[in-house]
Amino acid sequence: MEINFYKYQGTGNDFVMVDNRDRSLDLSNLDLVRRLCDRKFGVGSDGLIAIQNHRDYDFEMVYFNADGSQSMCGNGARCAVAFSAFLGIIEGKTHFLAIDGPHEAILSGGQVELLMGDVAGIEEKSGDFFVNTGSPHHVRFVEQVAEYPVFDEGKAIRYDAGYAPGGTNVNFVQAQADDRIFVRTYERGVENETLSCGTGVTAAALVFGLRQGQSRVKINTLGGDLSVKFASNPDGSFSKIWLIGPAEQVFSGKITI
Ligand SMILES: N[C@@H](CCC[C@H](N)C(=O)O)C(=O)O
Numbered sequence: 001m002e003i004n005f006y007k008y009q010g011t012g013n014d015f016v017m018v019d020n021r022d023r024s025l026d027l028s029n030l031d032l033v034r035r036l037c038d039r040k041f042g043v044g045s046d047g048l049i050a051i052q053n054h055r056d057y058d059f060e061m062v063y064f065n066a067d068g069s070q071s072m073c074g075n076g077a078r079c080a081v082a083f084s085a086f087l088g089i090i091e092g093k094t095h096f097l098a099i100d101g102p103h104e105a106i107l108s109g110g111q112v113e114l115l116m117g118d119v120a121g122i123e124e125k126s127g128d129f130f131v132n133t134g135s136p137h138h139v140r141f142v143e144q145v146a147e148y149p150v151f152d153e154g155k156a157i158r159y160d161a162g163y164a165p166g167g168t169n170v171n172f173v174q175a176q177a178d179d180r181i182f183v184r185t186y187e188r189g190v191e192n193e194t195l196s197c198g199t200g201v202t203a204a205a206l207v208f209g210l211r212q213g214q215s216r217v218k219i220n221t222l223g224g225d226l227s228v229k230f231a232s233n234p235d236g237s238f239s240k241i242w243l244i245g246p247a248e249q250v251f252s253g254k255i256t257i
Contacts, residue, residue: 010075012223027090030068038068065189072134074198137203145174154186195223
């Protein structure tokens, strides 16, 4: 059996995308998901996204990490919006469903503005921070993020007993200006550093923006530039959180299964 797939990247976070409106791909087959994401034995990606029909939304995004686990993916959602426009499901604006609930997005040129879910607040963790932006994120500020041992430190925190059993993603953040940060992320489910993580930079931007009194933060990642704007509320929560950045189709092909 052959299935058409597309490859997308959003600031270097890369995804195998499948139009699964006909449900031809069996998403309960996690061995297949893992094989397609494998960089040696498959297409190779940080995750796989299936676009499916939904009665109440333009589409549903079903996201898997490369290891077959599921969570919310901000960069993946931006790519899913671009892919849905490519498929003719949506035009400039959309209302779609992801694992953490409904989202809105605006697509203009190659840029996607994604409305994230509201965030309940920021937890302090012995000088670091924890924020759930649809996926769990530990945030640590460091001096020289370019030289920081992201894999080793990220893995240690990801598997820390305090985050068991689910674990967490881990973001290392360097302030570059009053309204700009550099972020490197160790992602659970990929079990490695990725070039960018959308929910991760959102978590880092909320912590940094609140501290700096900024409602818009620019973010550099190893894979490119993003920005986050948000409203902070008196009770410590955040709303109207927009993650903004590029999403691009890089190639397409056929999967033989
Ligand atoms: N790369 C993603 C995050 C994907 C989910 C994460 N690895 C997890 O399991 O929590 C993003 O862009 O947000």
